[in-house]
Amino acid sequence: xxxxxxxxxxxxxxxxxxxxxxxxxxxxxxxxxxxxxxxxxxxxxxxxxxxxxxxxxxxxxxxxxxxxxxxxxxxxxxxxxxxxxxxxxxxxxxxxxxxxxxxxxxxxxxxxxxxxxxxxxxxxxxxxxxxxxxxxxxxxxxxxxxxxxxxxxxxxxxxxxxxxxxxxxxxxxxxxxxxxxxxxxxxxxxxxxxxxxxxxxxxxxxxxxxxxxxxxxxxxxxxxxxxxxxxxxxxxxxxxxxxxxxxxxxxxxxxxxxxxxxxxxxxxxxxxxxxxxxxxxxxxxxxxxxxxxxxxxxxxxxxxxxxxxxxxxxxxxxxxxxxxxxxxxxxxxxxxxxxxxxxxxxxxxxxxxxxxxxxxxxxxxxxxxxxxxxxxxxxxxxxxxxxxxxxxxxxxxxxxxxxxxxxxxxxxxxxxxxxxxxxxxxxxxxxxxxxxxxxxxxxxxxxxxxxxxxxxxxxxxxxxxxxxxxxxxxxxxxxxxxxxxxxxxxxxxxxxxxxxxxxxxxxxxxxxxxxxxxxxxxxxxxxxxxxxxxxxxxxxxxxxxxxxxxxxxxxxxxxxxxxxxxxxxxxxxxxxxxxxxxxxxxxxxxxxxxxxxxxxxxxxxxxxxxxxxxxxxxxxxxxxxxxxxxxxxxxxxxxxxxxxxxxxxxxxxxxxxxxxxxxxxxxxxxxxxxxxxxxxx
Numbered sequence: 001x002x003x004x005x006x007x008x009x010x011x012x013x014x015x016x017x018x019x020x021x022x023x024x025x026x027x028x029x030x031x032x033x034x035x036x037x038x039x040x041x042x043x044x045x046x047x048x049x050x051x052x053x054x055x056x057x058x059x060x061x062x063x064x065x066x067x068x069x070x071x072x073x074x075x076x077x078x079x080x081x082x083x084x085x086x087x088x089x090x091x092x093x094x095x096x097x098x099x100x101x102x103x104x105x106x107x108x109x110x111x112x113x114x115x116x117x118x119x120x121x122x123x124x125x126x127x128x129x130x131x132x133x134x135x136x137x138x139x140x141x142x143x144x145x146x147x148x149x150x151x152x153x154x155x156x157x158x159x160x161x162x163x164x165x166x167x168x169x170x171x172x173x174x175x176x177x178x179x180x181x182x183x184x185x186x187x188x189x190x191x192x193x194x195x196x197x198x199x200x201x202x203x204x205x206x207x208x209x210x211x212x213x214x215x216x217x218x219x220x221x222x223x224x225x226x227x228x229x230x231x232x233x234x235x236x237x238x239x240x241x242x243x244x245x246x247x248x249x250x251x252x253x254x255x256x257x258x259x260x261x262x263x264x265x266x267x268x269x270x271x272x273x274x275x276x277x278x279x280x281x282x283x284x285x286x287x288x289x290x291x292x293x294x295x296x297x298x299x300x301x302x303x304x305x306x307x308x309x310x311x312x313x314x315x316x317x318x319x320x321x322x323x324x325x326x327x328x329x330x331x332x333x334x335x336x337x338x339x340x341x342x343x344x345x346x347x348x349x350x351x352x353x354x355x356x357x358x359x360x361x362x363x364x365x366x367x368x369x370x371x372x373x374x375x376x377x378x379x380x381x382x383x384x385x386x387x388x389x390x391x392x393x394x395x396x397x398x399x400x401x402x403x404x405x406x407x408x409x410x411x412x413x414x415x416x417x418x419x420x421x422x423x424x425x426x427x428x429x430x431x432x433x434x435x436x437x438x439x440x441x442x443x444x445x446x447x448x449x450x451x452x453x454x455x456x457x458x459x460x461x462x463x464x465x466x467x468x469x470x471x472x473x474x475x476x477x478x479x480x481x482x483x484x485x486x487x488x489x490x491x492x493x494x495x496x497x498x499x500x501x502x503x504x505x506x507x508x509x510x511x512x513x514x515x516x517x518x519x520x521x522x523x524x525x526x527x528x529x530x531x532x533x534x535x536x537x538x539x540x541x542x543x544x545x546x547x548x549x550x551x552x553x554x555x556x557x558x559x560x561x562x563x564x565x566x567x568x569x570x571x572x573x574x575x576x577x578x579x580x581x582x583x584x585x586x587x588x589x590x591x592x593x594x595x596x597x598x599x600x601x602x603x604x605x606x607x608x609x610x611x612x613x614x615x616x617x618x619x620x621x622x623x624x625x626x627x628x629x630x631x632x633x634x635x636x637x638x639x640x641x642x643x644x645x646x647x648x649x650x651x652x653x654x655x656x657x658x659x660x661x662x663x664x665x666x667x668x669x670x671x672x673x674x675x676x677x678x679x680x681x
Contacts, residue, residue: 002338002359002361002362002363002364002365002655003338003357003359003361003362003654004359004361005359005360005361006358006359006360007358007359007360010333010356010358011358013333014040014331014333014358017044017329017331018044018047018048020329021033021044021047021048021051021301021329022048022051022055024299024301024327024329025048025051025052025055025267025299025301026055028297028298028299029299029327030288030299030300030301030323030325030326030327031300031301031302031326031327031328031329032273032301032302032319032320032326032327032328032329033301033302033303033304033329033330033331034304034305034306034328034329034330034331034353035305035330035331035332035333035353036305036307036331036332036334036345036349036353036355036651037305037307037308037334037336037345037647037648037651037652038334038335038336038337038355038599038651039305039331039332039333039334039335039336039355040331040333040335041271041303041304041305041331042076042079042080042083042271042303043335044303044331045069045080045269045271045303046080046083046084048269048301049067049069049080049084049087049090049269050084052067052089052267053067053087053089053090056267057089060089060266061089064264065263065264065265065266066089066090066091066264066265067089067090067091067265067267067269068090068091068098068265068267068268068269069090069091069092069093069269069270069271070093070094070095070098070268070269070270070271070276070280071092071093071094071095071271071272072094072095072271072272072275072276072440072597073094073439073440073597074094074440074441074442075439075440075581075597076094076271076272076597077092077093077094080092080271091265094442095244095270095276095277095280096224096226096240096243096244096442097226099243099244099247099280099283100224100243100247102247102251102261103246103247103250103251103257104224106250106254106257107220107221107222109250109253109254109257110221110222110246110250111212111219111220111221111222113222113246113249113250113253114212114222114233114236114238114246115209115212117233117242117246118205118208118209118233118234119209121205121233122202122205122206122209125198125201125202125205126202128198129195129198129199129202134188134191134194134195134548135191135194135195135198137182137184137185137187137188137191138185138195141182145181145182149182149185150199150203152178152179153196153199153200154199154200154203156178157200159174160196163175164193164536164539165536165538165539167554167555168189168554171186171189172186172187172189175192188550189554190548190550190553190554194548201234204234205233205234207234208233208234208236218236219236221236222236222237222238222246223235223236223237223238224237224238224243225237226240226441226442227441227449227453228449228528229442229443229444229445229446229449230446232528240442240443244277244279244280245279247279247280247283248279248282248283251283251286251287252282252283252286255290258286258287258290259290259294259296261287262287262290262291262294262296262298263296266296266297266298266299267298267299268284268287268298268299268300268301269301269303270284270300270301270302270303270304271303271304272303272304272308272597273302273303273304273315273319274304274305274306274308274309274314274315274316274317274319275304275308275309275310275311275313275314275315276302276304276314276315276319277313277314277315278313278315278318278322281315281319281322281323282322282323284300284323285322285323285324287300288300288323300323302319302323302326305353306319307349307351307353307643307644307647308596308644308647308648308651309644310592310593310596310641310644310645310648311434311593312430330352330353331353332353332354332355332356333355333356333357333358334355334356334357334358335357335358335359336599336651336654337357337362337365337651337653337654337655338357338362338363338364338365338654338655339357339362339363339365340363340364340365340366340367340657341365341367341650341651341653341654341655341657342355342356342357342362343367344367344650344657344675344676345647345650345651347674347675348643348646348647348650348675349643349647364655365653365654365655365656365657366655366656366657367653367657367658367676368657368658368659368676368678368680369658369659369661369672369675369676369677369678369679369680370658370659370660370661370679370680370681371660371661371663371664371665371679371680371681372660372661372662372681373662374662376660376662377606377660377662380604380658380660381396381398381587381604384396384602384604384656384658385586385587388602388656390586390587390602391586392584392585392586394601394602395585395586395587395588395600395602396586396587396588396602396604397587397588397590397595397598397600397602397603397604397652398587398588398589398590398603398604398605398606399589399590399591399592399595399603399604399605399606399649399652400589400590400591400606401591401592401606401607401608401610401611402429402591402612403416403420403429403432403433403436403437403591404416404417404420405589405606406437406578406589406590406591406594407437407575409587409589410574410575410578410583410589411571411574412571412572412574412575412578414564414567414571415436415564415567415571415572415575416436418560418564418567419432419436419447419448419545420432421560422545422546423545423546423547423548424544424545424546424547425545427613429612429613430612431445433591433593433594435448436448437578437579437591437594438579438594439579439580439581439594441579444579446544447541447544447545450526450527450528450529451500451572451575452576452579453526453528454500454503454504454526455569455572455573455575455576456576457471457526458495458503458569459573459576461489461492461493461495462493468485468489471489471492472522473525475521476518476521476522477518480518488516488518488519491510491514491516491519492519492522494510495507495510497569498568498569499565499566499567499568499569500564500565500566500567500569500572501562501565501566503569504537504565507523507526508537511523537565538558538561538562538565539558541561541564542554542557542558542561545561592605592645592648592649593645593648595648595649595652596648598652599652599653599654600652600653600654601653601654601655601656602653602655602656603649603650603652603653603656603657603658604658604659604660605649605650605657605658605659605660606660606662607659607660607661607662608661608662608663609663617642618642618646618661619663619665619667619668620635620638620642621639621642621643621646621671622665622668622671622672623667623668623671624639624671625668625670625671625672625674625675626668626669626670626671626672626674627671659676661679665679
């Protein structure tokens with residue numbers, strides 16, 4: 001049996017590397033632990049946590065202190081908790097959850113930062129009213145007219161939202177009556193709606209500032225909720241990105257907070273450092289420096305692999321620039337793959353980390369690179385279904401370059417096609433990949449996360465075993481008796497529909513007809529957009545996905561959105577399961593990016609020249625490899641991105657790896673064979 005006999009000599013060396021980490025822990029010596037794919041980074045992290053608990057746990061308990069462990073995803077958080085076991089000493093969470101825990105109790109300071117954010121946003125919006133070409137009619141008004149117009153539109157907010165979905169002619173008819181003193185201002189309906197929405201946002205922000213200053217109830221606290229990925233600043237709610245911004249600002253500005261964090265949490269361990277946001281590394285660097293300045297014991301450690309940095313926001317190799325003076329510890333062993341796979345991935349990364357299998361019986365894997373035309377892929381996959389005895393118990397994992405292909409094979413191509421053709425996503429495949437197909441819910445876009453909440457709500461209602469606290473928040477059901485709660489759940493379960501549009505229509509109909517304030521609160525939390533329920537769901541989606549829409553395009557895009565909402569809910573269920581990694585087929589399709597952190601016995605990678613809008617992505621990379629020279633400076637960043645993506649994809653394989661290149665490789669065959677030895681037809 002392959003990969004079963006650990007080399008005694010290598011195990012001793014691995015233990016020595018782990019002991020080097022332990023020694024750094026005892027010395028409060030900040031470290032950067034780097035190791036390749038399949039090396040056991042999570043194992044090293046967990047062993048380090050166990051060491052701190054066993055060696056320093058008693059002291060930590062006596063001083064009411066804790067250990068912080070930060071992971072990149074919720075899936076990784078659960079894995080660490082499961083492998084670590086029960087420990088009250090260790091706080092394991094994603095970075096957003098942890099940053100919020102560190103700062104949420106300092107509301108006075110957070111509100112001041114929030115005020116500064118509001119003031120800055122108000123300035124940006126005022127400038128937009130002055131310079132944006134769409135607002136030319138407004139810009140032609142006198143200052144007195146602008147003030148009167150603003151006051152009038154604020155007083156007509158209900159009319160504005162209720163008539164928002166009317167066609168352009170009907171909309172003009174409504175507003176022409178009381179805008180007669182502002183000639184032609186509503187001539188272009190799309191521009192008018194954008195103008196008024198900007199005015200409303202300005203008014204909301206200004207009102208929020210006034211409410212903060214007057215200490216109005218509800219305005220003395222900034223809130224963060226991981227279920228939403230968009231700012232609602234005038235509701236005092238911030239998104240993931242703004243949370244990191246506030247976290248850095250408050251920790252940088254208030255030295256006492258730095259000391260409180262250092263004293264409460266003297267050990268920080270961060271997983272997947274290469275993908276960690278630069279603002280987070282800056283926070284950790286500030287804490288480390290301050291701990292040194294005041295001579296307090298403090299240990300900061302990063303675990304990761306710069307060769308697996310495939311996200312633009314990740315710090316990658318620049319971590320040493322932001323957080324200097326880290327002790328470097330590298331681990332050269334691989335615990336995942338056969339020797340044949342390791343040889344390939346070593347050649348790809350070609351840096352100071354050269355992996356060697358920790359097993360004495362690591363041979364027996366199989367790696368081959370093929371070239372063929374596009375019609376060959378299905379035959380190629382069928383060949384290995386038979387050869388590798390693929391079944392539900394022994395799955396084949398197929399990596400493809402495009403989200404479109406993954407969506408088609410996974411059963412939600414109509415959903416993908418709709419999003420890919422919208423103005424927001426049409427030219428940015430990376431953003432589409434991140435915001436529609438990410439298994440980390442916190443990274444889903446504004447509209448995808450809304451759909452996710454709706455489908456999640458529906459699915460939980462359909463499962464009789466779902467606890468009530470997973471359907472609604474405590475503030476909704478806390479004062480209900482059992483009878484009232486059952487009646488309320490029965491009301492929710494009556495919501496039905498075969499398409500997303502029908503289901504949403506049923507929700508809205510119940511909302512309009514019921515006088516149940518708790519139902520309205522629950523639905524408000526799910527939909528969560530300005531103007532709801534007067535402003536329709538269709539309008540909200542259309543505005544978000546088709547920004548700066550022209551009058552002549554409004555009807556067409558609304559029709560496209562309505563067609564999208566006619567997609568059967570079963571397709572949305574498949575998308576939902578894909579996000580949750582609950583695909584139950586013998587062949588599972590992934591994008592290259594979507595395989596991060598996973599491992600599989602059997603892997604097929606479909607590759608071609610182009611990737612997204614770049615028509616010369618992999619062929620340019622292989623051409624550079626075949627030239628045996630230094631990579632030109634202007635191409636280094638792109639070269640590194642491609643190399644890292646290829647490394648991540650190939651290093652997922654445990655035993656069997658096949659690459660099928662769907663374009664002619666004759667022009668860069670030498671580059672391919674630098675990695676894969678031989679190109680087969």
